[in-house]
Amino acid sequence: MTEQLLSPQGQQCLQALMRVWFEFERQLGRVPLLQRLERGQFSKADYCQLLLNWRQQVIEGSRWISRCASSFDRDYSDVRSVIIGHAREEHRDYEMLEQDYLAAGGSLSDIQGAARNVGTEALHGFLMYRASQPNPVDLIGAMWIIEGLGQKMASGWAGQIDNCTSGDGSYTRFMRYHGANDDDHMQKLYQLIDRLCQSPQQLSAIVRTARVTARLYCLQLEETDNEY
Amino acid sequence: MSVYITASGHFLPGPAISNDEMEPLLGYVHGKPSRLKRRILQSNGIKFRHYAIDANHNTTISNAAMAAKAAEHCLSQSFIGKRQVKMLSAATSQGDIVLPGFGSMLQAELGLNDIELHSSHGICSSSMMALKAAFTNLKAGEQQNALVVASELTSRLFKASRYEAAGSTPDFNAEFLRWMLSDGAGALLLENQPRNKCFRIDWIRSFSHADAYPVCMSVGYPTDNSINRSWQDYPTYAAAEADGALLIRQDVRLLENIVKLGVDGYLRLIAEGRVQADKIDHVLCHYSSHYFRGKIFDMMQRAGVGVAEHKWYSNLYSRGNTGCASIFIMLDEFRRTQSYSVGDTILCMVPESGRFNNAYMQLTVVEA
Numbered sequence: 001m002t003e004q005l006l007s008p009q010g011q012q013c014l015q016a017l018m019r020v021w022f023e024f025e026r027q028l029g030r031v032p033l034l035q036r037l038e039r040g041q042f043s044k045a046d047y048c049q050l051l052l053n054w055r056q057q058v059i060e061g062s063r064w065i066s067r068c069a070s071s072f073d074r075d076y077s078d079v080r081s082v083i084i085g086h087a088r089e090e091h092r093d094y095e096m097l098e099q100d101y102l103a104a105g106g107s108l109s110d111i112q113g114a115a116r117n118v119g120t121e122a123l124h125g126f127l128m129y130r131a132s133q134p135n136p137v138d139l140i141g142a143m144w145i146i147e148g149l150g151q152k153m154a155s156g157w158a159g160q161i162d163n164c165t166s167g168d169g170s171y172t173r174f175m176r177y178h179g180a181n182d183d184d185h186m187q188k189l190y191q192l193i194d195r196l197c198q199s200p201q202q203l204s205a206i207v208r209t210a211r212v213t214a215r216l217y218c219l220q221l222e223e224t225d226n227e228y
Numbered sequence: 229m230s231v232y233i234t235a236s237g238h239f240l241p242g243p244a245i246s247n248d249e250m251e252p253l254l255g256y257v258h259g260k261p262s263r264l265k266r267r268i269l270q271s272n273g274i275k276f277r278h279y280a281i282d283a284n285h286n287t288t289i290s291n292a293a294m295a296a297k298a299a300e301h302c303l304s305q306s307f308i309g310k311r312q313v314k315m316l317s318a319a320t321s322q323g324d325i326v327l328p329g330f331g332s333m334l335q336a337e338l339g340l341n342d343i344e345l346h347s348s349h350g351i352c353s354s355s356m357m358a359l360k361a362a363f364t365n366l367k368a369g370e371q372q373n374a375l376v377v378a379s380e381l382t383s384r385l386f387k388a389s390r391y392e393a394a395g396s397t398p399d400f401n402a403e404f405l406r407w408m409l410s411d412g413a414g415a416l417l418l419e420n421q422p423r424n425k426c427f428r429i430d431w432i433r434s435f436s437h438a439d440a441y442p443v444c445m446s447v448g449y450p451t452d453n454s455i456n457r458s459w460q461d462y463p464t465y466a467a468a469e470a471d472g473a474l475l476i477r478q479d480v481r482l483l484e485n486i487v488k489l490g491v492d493g494y495l496r497l498i499a500e501g502r503v504q505a506d507k508i509d510h511v512l513c514h515y516s517s518h519y520f521r522g523k524i525f526d527m528m529q530r531a532g533v534g535v536a537e538h539k540w541y542s543n544l545y546s547r548g549n550t551g552c553a554s555i556f557i558m559l560d561e562f563r564r565t566q567s568y569s570v571g572d573t574i575l576c577m578v579p580e581s582g583r584f585n586n587a588y589m590q591l592t593v594v595e596a
Contacts, residue, residue: 006532011531011532014530014531014532015495015498015499015531015532015533016499018491018492018495018527018531019492019495019496019499022488022489022491022492022495023492025440025485025488026437026439026440026441027440028440029437029439029440029441030439030440035442038441038442038482039442040454041454156481160481
């Protein structure tokens with residue numbers, strides 16, 4: 001790992017965010033769909049179901065992050081630049097996800113016609129609400145969780161999904177792609193933590209938003225098994 | 229009431245076995261040299277270890293007898309004799325026999341009278357659980373002293389014949405631990421009064437995460453465990469063995485979680501105010517492999533709560549990974565050979581991969 005330059009406040013924030021992340025990983029470990037994946041009892045149909053549920057959040061993801069950028073005022077224009085760049089890079093990622101869905105045997109009309117699941121509704125609602133606040137510093141906590149998950153998908157899930165379903169990587173491109181760009185994103189995140197966490201109040205807001213995001217993300221994955 | 233580690237001991241069976249001597253001793257599976265050995269040894273960094281079996285696969289000393297030797301070594305340097313021992317707390321991942329508890333067998337081997345007994349079962353962290361049981365017992369004022377012993381004799385699982393009985397070439401997960409684990413025992417004496425220069429136990433804490441992670445290290449499941457069958461569910465033990473259900477396995481894919489969980493516990497203890505990173509003078513961490521040491525070190529560093537490299541002590545490379553006995557064998561050698569001063573803080577960490585239990589202990593060097 002490369003050395004980081006973090007202020008004492010930033011360092012404390014990083015420690016707290018690491019703990020939220022570890023807790024999030026344990027929450028993920030209790031999600032039935034992911035437990036099946038870990039056990040190797042995971043079919044292509046499970047994978048399609050996962051993508052189907054995921055797509056809505058990926059689409060909405062680019063929206064809250066764009067709104068987040070626009071909610072920062074001119075004192076934070078440097079932050080805005082970073083976030084706009086990030087939003088631009090990722091705002092059409094869902095197309096890759098759709099291609100994976102097709103390659104795994106799904107149909108375009110199914111995935112495009114699917115509604116947001118209950119967890120996605122909650123997650124999206126929360127993130128859009130936070131992103132609409134002036135200078136939403138706390139959303140760095142949400143990015144921490146979502147970027148972290150990108151790394152996890154790429155380093156763990158994609159390979160395991162291919163193992164379980166005898167895949168050759170041709171339908172796990174979205175997950176793998178997320179990991180490939182991750183180092184760069186994480187680097188930017190560390191810098192943002194230093195920039196945005198400058199008071200104890202900001203620290204607790206960042207950690208709280210990370211926690212809520214983590215919980216709602218899990219809810220979204222838990223809901224993958226539910227069909228209403 | 230304070231509790232002190234006033235003496236320690238160890239026992240390592242037979243001569244030190246180098247990397248080149250391992251396979252001739254454990255045996256060539258189906259007569260062929262292992263293809264994984266070099267890679268695994270390179271990553272764990274272990275150079276020497278000890279085995280309680282010989283090249284003919286005779287067991288040279290039992291697990292209980294090894295534990296007894298370590299306990300006797302410990303007592304031989306203490307202020308108390310066998311008759312004064314009040315409690316025996318013992319740990320192993322596999323005793324010589326399935327039942328009764330390992331503590332009972334060890335008590336008989338040692339010839340201790342009328343003691344209070346505790347057996348702790350698990351993998352690497354079982355020694356810390358045994359230690360905690362003794363620690364709390366003394367702290368509650370129930371006993372004045374306790375002998376805590378951890379011992380492992382895993383080499384019996386690594387004989388070539390075991391793998392051959394399970395059929396074709398062992399898969400990576402089944403072979404992995406063959407090049408990781410070895411035998412040995414360690415013992416600590418706890419007392420409610422300090423003696424000379426000794427270690428006060430400030431606290432012992434553990435965090436278990438079995439509810440969130442699958443089994444990572446095990447004996448008892450067959451190679452293909454899709455129907456969730458245990459070795460005891462087969463009509464005969466021979467059938468279980470043929471199905472690979474008696475092999476010791478590590479799910480290597482899950483192993484990396486140990487790093488995060490180890491650091492997670494450390495960060496919790498910092499948040500609770502129990503640990504202050506800049507006050508730690510020595511770190512004794514039971515990492516199973518050199519590979520993980522770097523990862524744990526880096527992650528602590530990244531969180532801004534790293535401990536300088538020269539403060540880390542381990543004898544993994546020369547004594548081997550002896551499972552639950554490792555941390556006691558390490559503490560014992562640290563006590564004898566390293567320099568430390570009154571007031572020094574020692575942090576011990578045991579991240580266990582069995583199903584992810586992480587134990588921590590803080591010691592302070594005191595002088596009576």
